[in-house]
Structures are given as C-alpha cells and as structure tokens.
Amino acid sequence: VLAIQRGSLSPYTLPELCGLPEEHGSCYDDILRWRFDSERKSCTSFMYGGCDMNANHFTSE
DSSP: OHHHHTTTSOTTOOOGGGGSOOOOOSSOOOEEEEEEETTTTEEEEEEEOSSSOOSOOBSOO
16 A cells, blocks of 8 residues: 555545455465555454455555
8 A cells, every 4th residue: 555655646545445345255274464444544464265355455564
C-alpha cells in the first residue's frame, strides 16, 4: 500500500483491492499473510490456507 501511495495516486485514495475482506481460502495450510484492513486503515496479519484468495493478500507488511 505504501508503494501505491508514493506513486501517482493521492495518499487518501485507496485502491479497490484494499477494501476486499480477509479470505482464508479453501485449502488447509497455515501461511502467514498480510492484508489492508480498510476500517482500521492499517495492515493486519492472517493465516492463509494456500489457495483461492482475493487480491488483498500480501507476503509482507
């Protein structure tokens, strides 16, 4: 999200993907991932199952 904010977008405009909900996926792995929580306006970690994710899913904070 920081890289996007430093680009051509206004720092007050969030991409649509930042509003997507946390999605664990349909598989059973426990992989640490990060998402942007649009209500808190910050990154939060979650456990990802390994498949079937949306775009609000990052490998680092």
